Amino acid sequence: MKQNYSIYPSMIGGESGVTWPYTASKNVSVFDDSHPLEIEAKDCGDLSICLWYISPVWQFNDPLRTKYALLGETNKWTPVSRQRFVSIQTNPEKTQTKILLQGAPSEIVAVMIYSTNLGVQTVNCLMSGDKNQATLTINPTMSVCA
Amino acid sequence: MLGSADRHAGVWNSSSQVVRSASEGGPIVLFNLTQYGEGDTLVLSPFSHYMATSLSQKSNVLQYGVMGSMTSVPANYAHAMMIFYSPRGINEAVQGWGQTMQQAYNRTDDNRVNDLTVNYLGYYTDNGGYYYYNTEQGVNYETTMVNVAQEISLPFHYIQLDSWWYYKGIGDGVAQWTARPDIFPDGLSNLHQRLKNIPLAAHNRYWAYDNTYKQRYAFALDVGNGKALPIGNDTFWLDLLTEARGWGLVLYEQDWLNIQTLKFRPTRTDINLGERWLKSMGAAADQVGINIQYCMSLPRHILQALEIPRVTHARASDDYAVHLRDPTKSTWNIGVTSLLADAVGLAPFKDVLWSTQYQPGAPYGSAQQEILPDREILISTLSTGPVGPGDGIRYINASRIMKCCRQDGLILKPDRPLTAINALLSDWAQNNGDSQGELYSTETIMSV
Numbered sequence: 298m299k300q301n302y303s304i305y306p307s308m309i310g311g312e313s314g315v316t317w318p319y320t321a322s323k324n325v326s327v328f329d330d331s332h333p334l335e336i337e338a339k340d341c342g343d344l345s346i347c348l349w350y351i352s353p354v355w356q357f358n359d360p361l362r363t364k365y366a367l368l369g370e371t372n373k374w375t376p377v378s379r380q381r382f383v384s385i386q387t388n389p390e391k392t393q394t395k396i397l398l399q400g401a402p403s404e405i406v407a408v409m410i411y412s413t414n415l416g417v418q419t420v421n422c423l424m425s426g427d428k429n430q431a432t433l434t435i436n437p438t439m440s441v442c443a
Numbered sequence: 444m445l446g447s448a449d450r451h452a453g454v455w456n457s458s459s460q461v462v463r464s465a466s467e468g469g470p471i472v473l474f475n476l477t478q479y480g481e482g483d484t485l486v487l488s489p490f491s492h493y494m495a496t497s498l499s500q501k502s503n504v505l506q507y508g509v510m511g512s513m514t515s516v517p518a519n520y521a522h523a524m525m526i527f528y529s530p531r532g533i534n535e536a537v538q539g540w541g542q543t544m545q546q547a548y549n550r551t552d553d554n555r556v557n558d559l560t561v562n563y564l565g566y567y568t569d570n571g572g573y574y575y576y577n578t579e580q581g582v583n584y585e586t587t588m589v590n591v592a593q594e595i596s597l598p599f600h601y602i603q604l605d606s607w608w609y610y611k612g613i614g615d616g617v618a619q620w621t622a623r624p625d626i627f628p629d630g631l632s633n634l635h636q637r638l639k640n641i642p643l644a645a646h647n648r649y650w651a652y653d654n655t656y657k658q659r660y661a662f663a664l665d666v667g668n669g670k671a672l673p674i675g676n677d678t679f680w681l682d683l684l685t686e687a688r689g690w691g692l693v694l695y696e697q698d699w700l701n702i703q704t705l706k707f708r709p710t711r712t713d714i715n716l717g718e719r720w721l722k723s724m725g726a727a728a729d730q731v732g733i734n735i736q737y738c739m740s741l742p743r744h745i746l747q748a749l750e751i752p753r754v755t756h757a758r759a760s761d762d763y764a765v766h767l768r769d770p771t772k773s774t775w776n777i778g779v780t781s782l783l784a785d786a787v788g789l790a791p792f793k794d795v796l797w798s799t800q801y802q803p804g805a806p807y808g809s810a811q812q813e814i815l816p817d818r819e820i821l822i823s824t825l826s827t828g829p830v831g832p833g834d835g836i837r838y839i840n841a842s843r844i845m846k847c848c849r850q851d852g853l854i855l856k857p858d859r860p861l862t863a864i865n866a867l868l869s870d871w872a873q874n875n876g877d878s879q880g881e882l883y884s885t886e887t888i889m890s891v
């Protein structure tokens with residue numbers, strides 16, 4: 298990069314949410330119109346990879362109004378892809394989200410989830426059944442995959 | 444290439460050279476600098492007969508029409524130009540222009556979405572690959588390819604065979620598209636069996652004047668340039684691709700599109716020939732069930748692909764070997780060409796890559812290296828095009844490569860290729876063609 302850039306949601310498709318650098322998924326911070334992503338030319342030269350991911354934030358209807366974000370599959374350049382994630386569904390009461398994953402037979406997929414009360418957690422999902430799928434269930438107090 | 448070598452940007456005024464070469468040029472994107480590339484945008488391009496019409500410039504006048512080199516124009520010849528407007532910035536304007544063009548030609552993404560070589564990890568032997576005109580020590584290509592298939596423990600779903608296997612003639616053009624016995628002594632069918640019937644992608648180039656097909660099939664000939672071209676009004680392509688299907692071909696790679704078109708009089712003088720050549724290739728591929736990759740293309744080839752749904756992807760950069768020989772020359776920077784490719788329905792292809800920095804025995808000179816292997820696999824993965832490592836057998840970094848994919852080699856992709864963001868495109872023009880960097884974005888969108 299030859300100059301610095303401040304990136305706002307409108308410059309890259311409009312979604313705000315949380316962002317993290319690809320090297321440190323625990324470093325989750327806010328990304329919105331008041332918190333742009335700052336790209337420093339001095340850090341992003343020809344011998345470096347400057348890569349950030351952004352994921353939108355949802356809110357549950359629990360007393361704490363817990364927020365969470367799907368950070369996606371660990372150790373893949375595309376943490377959330379349609380090849381891996383089939384569907385994301387939240388119940389009408391907004392107390393639970395079910396995420397359907399698919400993969401190769403017996404493949405284990407590690408998925409990271411960020412929430413305001415638990416921080417970044419990693420959940421392991423084992424692809425099983427004749428469709429080689431798993432369901433990741435997220436609620437305000439925990440995330441499990443079965 | 445997708446016209447990558449000649450893309451440029453600048454400020455639109457009466458002294459700008461917007462079109463530098465009518466024959467090599469492509470679509471023009473005009474946008475409002477004061478809106479920083481996020482607002483009013485126009486895309487200008489031909490809308491038909493892409494192999495015979497051009498945008499050109501004389502003084503400060505932008506022109507559109509049939510190429511002046513064509514010797515005659517038939518009565519009632521009709522062609523069209525497209526001017527597309529969007530208020531939503533450069534990326535959306537180019538995508539909208541492309542969508543409109545695709546709809547006009549009933550082009551769907553069925554073939555791209557079902558292309559094994561676009562969906563799954565594969566292995567490449569082209570210019571940048573370890574085994575490009577280079578075998579394992581002391582053995583031939585047949586043994587080398589079998590070793591690649593047996594000894595690399597990665598879930599490859601296809602292997603690409605580059606130009607090193609077939610017969611060449613005058614000017615290094617293809618004389619006969621069959622296996623040379625010093626390369627594959629037992630032939631391609633036998634090789635395919637020894638590779639446990641893994642699907643194959645195979646390279647082809649411009650046709651030599653002294654090719655062995657011209658006695659049996661109709662060829663346009665250019666003795667001065669030493670080249671030829673199948674006219675396509677007979678069973679040439681059907682026969683060629685049917686035979687290739689027999690030895691496992693699933694992807695036909697047509698390389699050297701620029702040279703075949705520019706350094707060849709018939710395509711520059713016969714108003715129908717270029718279009719007929721590419722359409723007849725595509726029609727035969729469709730009948731046989733094979734997809735096509737375009738390589739070393741000009742923008743006009745990419746636009747012509749609007750009418751040829753079997754073209755599923757195109758090379759978006761110069762050869763990877765350029766980067767291996769000189770790390771200051773980037774070939775991974777496909778953020779602009781990817782925008783054009785994806786708009787008309789083609790996946791951009793970053794080219795082969797190395798997953799390990801140093802690979803002694805590779806054919807790219809003493810200084811050869813990949814300075815940042817992670818970047819190569821990252822860009823390939825986010826391009827939504829083929830992911831094709833070409834490391835030497837001993838130099839594969841499997842864990843680095845598998846960040847692209849699921850355990851069985853299915854590539855995990857975003858919804859569209861990563862492209863340069865509007866702000867960078869705007870600054871590229873504002874700075875008179877001096878790019879301020881490579882800053883790209885992409886996304887996966889899922890409804891909840």
